Amino acid sequence: MPVRLTWTGHATWLVDTGHGVLLVDPFFDECPTASMKAADVRCDAILITHAHFDHVADAVAIAKRTQATVFCNFEIAQWLGKHGVEKTQPMNLGGRVAVPGGTAKMELAHHSSSFADGTYGGNPAGWLLDVGGKRIYIAGDTCLFSDMERIGRPDAHGRSLDVAILPIGDIFTMGPEDSLAALRLLQPKTVLPSHYNTWPPITQDAAAWAKDVAATKLAHPHVLEPGTSFKVP
Numbered sequence: 524m525p526v527r528l529t530w531t532g533h534a535t536w537l538v539d540t541g542h543g544v545l546l547v548d549p550f551f552d553e554c555p556t557a558s559m560k561a562a563d564v565r566c567d568a569i570l571i572t573h574a575h576f577d578h579v580a581d582a583v584a585i586a587k588r589t590q591a592t593v594f595c596n597f598e599i600a601q602w603l604g605k606h607g608v609e610k611t612q613p614m615n616l617g618g619r620v621a622v623p624g625g626t627a628k629m630e631l632a633h634h635s636s637s638f639a640d641g642t643y644g645g646n647p648a649g650w651l652l653d654v655g656g657k658r659i660y661i662a663g664d665t666c667l668f669s670d671m672e673r674i675g676r677p678d679a680h681g682r683s684l685d686v687a688i689l690p691i692g693d694i695f696t697m698g699p700e701d702s703l704a705a706l707r708l709l710q711p712k713t714v715l716p717s718h719y720n721t722w723p724p725i726t727q728d729a730a731a732w733a734k735d736v737a738a739t740k741l742a743h744p745h746v747l748e749p750g751t752s753f754k755v756p
């Protein structure tokens with residue numbers, strides 16, 4: 524079974540590892556571009572990058588309904604617990620855990636992280652997944668940072684990144700230009716854009732971005748529409 528990445532809009536992804544579905548940053552019902560409703564999501568685990576509304580809005584409802592374990596930082600796990608979520612795996616940067624189909628490592632991200640109610644949401648993070656034999660980096664909300672060179676280094680078996688999912692919306696995260704610099708550091712085979720076209724301030728021309736990426740020959744760009752998938756080759 525190939526690993527399949529589905530973008531449901533904004534920064535929300537479903538990672539079908541072949542041994543279960545990981546839901547990353549659930550934001551459906553109030554997301555203007557979401558391809559589905561929270562009530563229709565099926566998943567076996569939930570991974571959260573940070574506490575901002577556009578990354579956790581539907582986490583409580585989906586976690587309660589599916590009983591999927593939520594993997595997140597310690598502060599987010601505490602907040603979810605107070606809101607009735609029973610199964611969480613609190614983590615912090617550098618930690619690696621088993622998830623359906625492989626492992627997930629909590630990586631650096633440079634951003635902020637607070638809940639809509641003002642509660643402190645711990646450090647923001649990205650995820651480095653090793654699932655279904657594929658290495659997938661989900662940057663989360665972040666600026667460009669030089670540790671991406673480390674994150675992109677081949678593992679002990681010489682395997683480099685198969686996919687990098689990078690924000691390109693600008694203003695709140697890195698934009699298209701810095702995403703090209705990120706590719707130079709990460710050296711993934713394929714790059715998928717995220718965190719754009721949800722609202723007017725983060726509108727981007729993804730086709731133009733893909734052309735720019737292709738011109739660099741750094742990675743194969745693959746632009747998805749909300750609700751469509753990419754099968755990791």
Ligand SMILES: [Zn+2]
Nearest residue numbers: 534575577664
């Ligand atoms: Zn965001």
